[in-house]
Amino acid sequence: MQGFYDWFAAAARAGMLPASFEYAFVIRGILAVLLVAPLLGGLSHLVVARRLAFFSSALGHAALTGLTLGLLMGEPINSAYGGIVGFCLLTAVAMVFVRRHSSLPPDTLIGVFLSLTLGLGICLLVAVTKRFNIHQIESVMFGSLLTVTDRDLLLLLLASLGIGAVLIRHYNELLLDSTVPTLGRLAGNRAVFLEYLFVVLLTMAIVVSLKIIGALLVESLVVVPAAAARNLSWSVRSYLLISILVALTACLLGLFLSTQWLVPTGGAIVLSIAALFFVTMAVGALRAR
Amino acid sequence: MTATDSAPADPIIRIDGLRVRRGREEVLRDISLQVARGGCHCLVGPNGAGKSTLLAAILGFLPFGGRIRLFWRGNQRLGYVPQRAAVDTSVPLTALEFLALQRIRRPVFLGISRRVRRHMLELLESGGLATLADTPIAGLSGGELQRLLFLNAVDPRPELLLLDEPTSGLDVAAREAFEQLLAGLLREHELTVFMVSHDPAQVQRLADRVTLLDRAIVADGAPGEVLGEVRAGYALLPPRGRG
Numbered sequence: 001m002q003g004f005y006d007w008f009a010a011a012a013r014a015g016m017l018p019a020s021f022e023y024a025f026v027i028r029g030i031l032a033v034l035l036v037a038p039l040l041g042g043l044s045h046l047v048v049a050r051r052l053a054f055f056s057s058a059l060g061h062a063a064l065t066g067l068t069l070g071l072l073m074g075e076p077i078n079s080a081y082g083g084i085v086g087f088c089l090l091t092a093v094a095m096v097f098v099r100r101h102s103s104l105p106p107d108t109l110i111g112v113f114l115s116l117t118l119g120l121g122i123c124l125l126v127a128v129t130k131r132f133n134i135h136q137i138e139s140v141m142f143g144s145l146l147t148v149t150d151r152d153l154l155l156l157l158l159a160s161l162g163i164g165a166v167l168i169r170h171y172n173e174l175l176l177d178s179t180v181p182t183l184g185r186l187a188g189n190r191a192v193f194l195e196y197l198f199v200v201l202l203t204m205a206i207v208v209s210l211k212i213i214g215a216l217l218v219e220s221l222v223v224v225p226a227a228a229a230r231n232l233s234w235s236v237r238s239y240l241l242i243s244i245l246v247a248l249t250a251c252l253l254g255l256f257l258s259t260q261w262l263v264p265t266g267g268a269i270v271l272s273i274a275a276l277f278f279v280t281m282a283v284g285a286l287r288a289r
Numbered sequence: 290m291t292a293t294d295s296a297p298a299d300p301i302i303r304i305d306g307l308r309v310r311r312g313r314e315e316v317l318r319d320i321s322l323q324v325a326r327g328g329c330h331c332l333v334g335p336n337g338a339g340k341s342t343l344l345a346a347i348l349g350f351l352p353f354g355g356r357i358r359l360f361w362r363g364n365q366r367l368g369y370v371p372q373r374a375a376v377d378t379s380v381p382l383t384a385l386e387f388l389a390l391q392r393i394r395r396p397v398f399l400g401i402s403r404r405v406r407r408h409m410l411e412l413l414e415s416g417g418l419a420t421l422a423d424t425p426i427a428g429l430s431g432g433e434l435q436r437l438l439f440l441n442a443v444d445p446r447p448e449l450l451l452l453d454e455p456t457s458g459l460d461v462a463a464r465e466a467f468e469q470l471l472a473g474l475l476r477e478h479e480l481t482v483f484m485v486s487h488d489p490a491q492v493q494r495l496a497d498r499v500t501l502l503d504r505a506i507v508a509d510g511a512p513g514e515v516l517g518e519v520r521a522g523y524a525l526l527p528p529r530g531r532g
Contacts, residue, residue, distance in 0.1 A: 049380045171396035172389075179380055179387070182371045183441070185350060187391050234425060235383045237398040 001150045020259050028148045029212070029265065033251035035156045036209045036221070039163065041247025043205055044226035045239050046167075049178040050198060053223045054107050055095060058114040059206050062091040063215040065121030067140050068128045077136045078147055081155075085207050091117055092199045100192070143214030143266025152211055159208040163201050174198060175236065212251075214266030220273055221247060228277040231284035246276050301326040301449055301481045302347065306355035309342055316342050318505050320355070326362070328497035329475060329482040331512070333489070333519060338503045340485040341372070344451050347483075361448060363479070368447030370438045370455050378427035384437055385409055385422045391441065416440045416470060432463025436470060443474060450474075452484040456491060464488075468495065489516050 005024035012021035020026045047056055063084050070083020095113050099106050128137065139147045167174075177184040177194050185191055206218050213221050229242035254269030261268075300323040307320035317339040324330045332340050346353045348369060359367075382390070386397045388409045393401060401409070413419045416436045426434060435455055442450060455471075456464040468491065475482060486492050492499055492512060499515035501508040508518040 045380070049377070168396055171398070172391075172393070175380065175382070175397070176390045178377065179382060179390075180371060180376050182348070182350065182369065182375055183391065186348060186367070186369050230379075230381065233381045235381060235423070236386050237400070239381050240398045 025146055025148065026255075026259060028150070028153060029255050029259075030252075031153055032148050032156060032212045033255050033269075034248070035153070035160050036212050037248035037251040038244050039156075039160045039205050040209055040213075040218075040221040041225040041244040042164075042167075042240060043202060044222050044224070044247065045229065045236075045243045046174055046178070046198065047202065047222045048226040048230070049175065051106070052199070052202065053219070054110050054114075055092075055199070056202065056206065056222045057219040058095065058110050058117065059088055059092060059203055060215045060218040061114055061121065062088050062117040063207060063210055063218070064141060065117045065124065067137070067215070068121055068124035071128050071132060072124060077132055078149065079151065080140075081207065084210065085204070087117075088203045088207055089200065092203045093196065096195055096199050100195070138264075139214075140210060141214055141216050142264040143210070143212050143217060143269070144264060148211050152208075156208045159204055163205055166197070166201060170194065170197065212265060213269055214264065217266040217270045220270045221251075224270075224273045224277050225250070228273070228280040231277075231280040232287075242280075246273065246280070250276050299326045300324060301360055302483065303358045303360070304347075304355070305358075307343070307346060307357060308354035309339070309346055309351065310354075311342075316504065317346070317353075320502075320506060322500060322506060322509065324481065324483050325498065326360075326481055327479060329471075329484060329495045330498045330500070331492045331496040332483065332485045332500050332502055333487070333492060333515070334502035334507070340502055341453050343502065344369075344453055344483075344485060347451065359449065363448040364445070366445060366447040366449075368442035368450040370435075370442045370450070370452040372453045372457065373431060373434055373438070376426065376434065376438070378425075378434075381425040381427065383423050383425055384413060384418060384429065387426055387437065388412065388441055388444075412440050412444050413437075417466065430463070432459050432466060435459060435463070435467055439467065439470060446478050447480060450480055450482045452482065454485050454487060457487055464491070471495065489519060492516060 005027050008017060008027050009022045009024070011017045012019055047053060066084035066087030067080050068083070069087055070080030071077060073083060075082055091113060095110060099109050102109055125137070173184060173189045174194055176187065177189055177191055181191060202222065206222065209218060209221070225243040225247040226239070228246045229239050233239035233242050250273035251269050253272040254265060257263065257272065258265040258268040302322070302324035304320055304322045307317055308315065309317040320343065332343065334340050342351070345351050347357055348367070385401065385406065389397050389401045389405065392409070393405055410419055410422055413422050416439065418433060418436055418440070421429060421433060426437070429437065439455065456467050459467065471482065472495065474480065484495070493516060496512045498510065499512045500506060501515050501518055508515045
């Protein structure tokens with residue numbers, strides 16, 4: 001990969017590209033958002049259709065707890081994937097299981113899990129900060145380009161391909177199950193399987209995106225693109241494509257702002273995507289007149 | 290006037306001793322019923338009587354005690370028209386995309402082949418919805434959405450069609466359009482319709498046989514007889530808990 005980065009650096013020094021392309025971390029950041037935006041933006045319309053916005057927020061918080069657990073078990077600060085994946089998957093599956101077996105409203109149950117994981121994470125964070133610099137932890141909480149490695153990019157690429165392949169295989173079933181569950185069941189779709197399958201895919205997508213967007217802000221990229229796209233879309237195809245376009249635009253804009261003004265990448269992306277949401281809302285309102 | 294008094298000789302559905310519990314509550318108790326092959330059998334009863342639960346049991350959507358048997362002869366296809374309220378219209382699916390979801394394996398966002406599109410346009414045409422093919426389902430009126438659900442259920446033609454309050458909340462024109470579709474299908478094809486309805490006039494117009502349900506079977510027989518029972522003491526619309 002070094003030759004790849006060197007080529008961009010040479011082009012930047014020759015004035016063919018913006019000066020910031022001289023730095024490998026900027027190139028890695030661009031590659032990362034080019035993978036993260038279609039992945040999370042593409043998933044977002046299914047997240048909204050399946051009413052999993054709050055669920056995604058709880059998963060982001062669980063990632064923070066997973067990070068602290070991973071670090072306490074001896075994982076390196078820059079790739080504590082074992083702790084994050086393990087704890088997020090456990091939390092996701094537990095939330096679905098309890099939701100399926102309880103008569104309480106789903107958001108109430110998710111609120112219970114969110115409190116539980118966040119409380120545990122904060123308690124463990126005290127122990128972790130004795131061994132690690134809080135700024136290193138912050139990079140996972142809020143996202144940072146500086147910590148993205150080639151290995152992270154490879155993981156992101158493989159996860160995106162895997163999640164995309166499974167989604168394509170089950171897309172119509174997932175959408176029918178979200179729209180008219182009874183017809184899905186009649187068609188032979190396994191509602192329970194689909195519910196667990198989707199939360200596992202969503203969990204994996206969130207986990208591999210954490211370094212870019214951050215644990216506390218990841219919810220925005222799995223909810224807001226679809227919310228913005230809903231203001232403009234006229235079919236499922238347009239819903240998906242606009243969701244991805246909104247996520248991509250927000251990620252690239254956020255990346256640009258974060259490198260220009262040295263603010264956390266996650267925060268800059270979230271601000272960009274929120275701005276795009278209001279733009280689409282205004283455009284949608286004007287079109288409806 | 291019970292199910293066993295005049296049981297049809299050639300049933301397509303036979304239910305024996307059906308019991309359904311929801312928690313500690315017994316939603317259906319000791320239901321024994323036969324639905325004759327061909328024609329329209331309506332299920333009536335007050336709100337909370339267990340009509341939709343009975344359909345859900347036939348569809349295999351919930352656990353139950355007793356036995357439900359379906360006697361197939363043709364294509365063994367079961368069509369189902371759910372209540373409109375069961376459709377989440379927040380996703381901007383067009384009418385065509387909605388039909389495609391159950392008819393193609395390729396994800397609908399990748400597009401619909403010309404052959405399938407043509408078939409679905411013909412289907413929409415048969416229900417007077419061809420001009421709304423590219424309209425999101427949220428933009429359809431109640432009657433149009435109900436017709437879309439109906440068209441979805443009858444393609445390919447089912448041997449048995451279950452409908453759950455298909456005209457509830459519709460205006461007169463939409464109800465008539467729906468009834469014409471159903472009557473046309475019954476005339477032209479050999480199928481059995483088992484329908485939940487709240488509308489005595491509609492039941493009178495469409496049904497060959499009627500069952501009055503209130504957690505157990507209250508009456509089962511010819512429409513005139515059962516609707517007489519309804520008029521005598523059973524209001525279909527008020528909620529349960531009357532004295």
